[in-house]
Amino acid sequence: MSVIKTENICKNFGSLQVLKNVSLTVEQGEVVVIIGPSGAGKSTYLRSLNRLEKLQNGKIYVNDELMEDRINGKNHSPITKKRREELLLDMGMVFQRFNLFPHKTALENVMLAPMHVKGMKEAEAKAKATELLERVGLGDKLDSYPAKLSGGQQQRVAIARALAMDPKVMLFDEPTSALDPELVGDVLKVMKDLAASGMTMIIVTHEIGFAREVADKIVFMYDGAILEEGTAEQVFNNPKNERTKQFLDSVL
Amino acid sequence: MDAIVNGFNQIVGWMPALLQSTWVTLLLSVLSVLAGLIFSVFLALGKISKNKVISGISSAYIFFFRGTPLLMQLFFIYYTLPQLVPALNISDRFTAAWLAFTLNVAAYLAEIIRAAIQSIDKGQMEASRALGLTYRQAMRLVIIPQSIKRMVPPICNEFVMVLKDTSLVSIIALTDLTYQTKIIASNKSSALVYVPAMIIYLIMTGVFTYFFNKLEKKLSVYE
Numbered sequence: 212m213s214v215i216k217t218e219n220i221c222k223n224f225g226s227l228q229v230l231k232n233v234s235l236t237v238e239q240g241e242v243v244v245i246i247g248p249s250g251a252g253k254s255t256y257l258r259s260l261n262r263l264e265k266l267q268n269g270k271i272y273v274n275d276e277l278m279e280d281r282i283n284g285k286n287h288s289p290i291t292k293k294r295r296e297e298l299l300l301d302m303g304m305v306f307q308r309f310n311l312f313p314h315k316t317a318l319e320n321v322m323l324a325p326m327h328v329k330g331m332k333e334a335e336a337k338a339k340a341t342e343l344l345e346r347v348g349l350g351d352k353l354d355s356y357p358a359k360l361s362g363g364q365q366q367r368v369a370i371a372r373a374l375a376m377d378p379k380v381m382l383f384d385e386p387t388s389a390l391d392p393e394l395v396g397d398v399l400k401v402m403k404d405l406a407a408s409g410m411t412m413i414i415v416t417h418e419i420g421f422a423r424e425v426a427d428k429i430v431f432m433y434d435g436a437i438l439e440e441g442t443a444e445q446v447f448n449n450p451k452n453e454r455t456k457q458f459l460d461s462v463l
Numbered sequence: 464m465d466a467i468v469n470g471f472n473q474i475v476g477w478m479p480a481l482l483q484s485t486w487v488t489l490l491l492s493v494l495s496v497l498a499g500l501i502f503s504v505f506l507a508l509g510k511i512s513k514n515k516v517i518s519g520i521s522s523a524y525i526f527f528f529r530g531t532p533l534l535m536q537l538f539f540i541y542y543t544l545p546q547l548v549p550a551l552n553i554s555d556r557f558t559a560a561w562l563a564f565t566l567n568v569a570a571y572l573a574e575i576i577r578a579a580i581q582s583i584d585k586g587q588m589e590a591s592r593a594l595g596l597t598y599r600q601a602m603r604l605v606i607i608p609q610s611i612k613r614m615v616p617p618i619c620n621e622f623v624m625v626l627k628d629t630s631l632v633s634i635i636a637l638t639d640l641t642y643q644t645k646i647i648a649s650n651k652s653s654a655l656v657y658v659p660a661m662i663i664y665l666i667m668t669g670v671f672t673y674f675f676n677k678l679e680k681k682l683s684v685y686e
């Protein structure tokens with residue numbers, strides 16, 4: 212069963228075509244790493260999946276349900292708005308700039324959505340948030356405000372916050388790009404543990420070593436299109452496309 | 464020396480009337496800003512709404528009340544409105560002044576609130592939406608609480624402006640501090656009365672500014 216499937220999705224910003232017929236299938240439990248140069252459309256692709264960007268054309272299936280079926284910007288998907296909201300909750304997202312809520316403590320950041328979206332009782336939400344923050348190694352930072360945390364700690368709170376909604380797939384948009392080099396490892400470790408626990412993940416990253424280690428599938432995006440996909444072995448060791456080779460030479 | 468003692472005695476004699484009218488000035492300012500604040504939240508949310516009709520109406524309102532003189536608005540409500548719509552005859556000067564100031568200050572406050580809301584990083588709304596919060600929930604739980612800290616200083620500033628601007632109401636003969644001062648000046652034909660009147664204004668703005676500064680310091684704890 213696929214958790215996410217996109218078929219020929221297209222996105223323009225004005226006259227700029229940012230996604231050109233991107234088709235990708237992500238199976239249950241699979242870890243997909245998207246690589247590619249800046250401006251390739253990687254962020255836009257992730258953001259389209261959970262509707263932070265509206266597509267012009269193409270289909271998005273979530274758990275094999277047709278969530279988006281856009282033709283010239285109009286959605287022809289048969290599902291109700293309510294069902295779509297439910298499907299969207301299956302996706303958790305982690306941003307490059309963390310986007311934690313600065314007026315709330317780590318614990319409150321993680322508790323907010325379960326309480327207000329799922330109607331979870333405060334005590335239950337607190338127990339769950341505490342457990343998640345312990346899981347990402349921040350059991351001693353429950354009552355800290357984001358401003359008092361390092362970038363790496365903030366990003367781990369953000370991961371816990373997304374996990375609190377029990378998503379079926381986690382989307383990561385360059386989760387370590389804004390971090391000081393010495394803080395990257397802690398975040399990658401949390402992500403590796405998450406992958407090992409069987410979470411389905413789509414990760415945009417420039418951390419090639421990490422990608423090699425966790426990815427079931429590597430996708431190379433360039434200029435709004437997927438130019439190559441395969442296992443880490445195939446894409447990193449024997450890239451077929453000239454662009455892929457050039458890109459790998461530039462980052463390795 | 465005699466002239467100074469004489470003047471001082473005169474001022475003391477005027478104080479009861481001046482203080483009584485100070486109360487009118489203060490009450491008008493506070494009530495206008497309070498009512499205006501409530502109204503302005505709706506205007507601000509209206510202006511940033513995706514609904515074109517709502518945002519159009521809010522924008523037009525703000526444009527009108529910021530784009531015409533407050534004095535004209537006061538005249539309009541006190542003189543013109545009763546002529547156009549007899550049912551809206553506000554004979555009480557205080558109520559008319561309160562209405563005019565509320566409508567006017569709401570437009571200014573709305574711009575302050577809108578600017579504060581829109582100054583919050585877009586990532587906050589995106590993170591909220593990605594977590595499944597609705598737009599309204601995101602506004603209420605995430606965006607507005609963060610923006611309050613940024614709107615407090617300009618709102619306090621606006622209050623001090625309003626406190627001074629209320630002197631305009633003397634033109635419709637509402638006995639505020641300015642009007643009372645004018646009455647004394649012409650009855651007793653002594654322009655000396657402007658001195659204590661201005662000092663009273665200065666004390667009021669000074670006291671409010673002092674407490675507002677303390678409030679701002681308190682709000683800037685984290686960040």
Ligand SMILES: Nc1ncnc2c1ncn2[C@@H]1O[C@H](COP(=O)(O)OP(=O)(O)O)[C@@H](O)[C@H]1O
Pocket residue numbers: 224227229247248249250251252253254255256
């Ligand atoms: N909101 C936007 N408005 C206009 N152009 C945008 C917007 N967001 C992204 N773009 C453009 O879309 C292209 C792809 O951007 P993005 O998806 O962020 O690439 P990547 O994440 O691979 O670096 C870039 O050329 C970028 O300038």
Ligand SMILES: [Mg+2]
Pocket residue numbers: 253254255384385
């Ligand atoms: Mg990007």
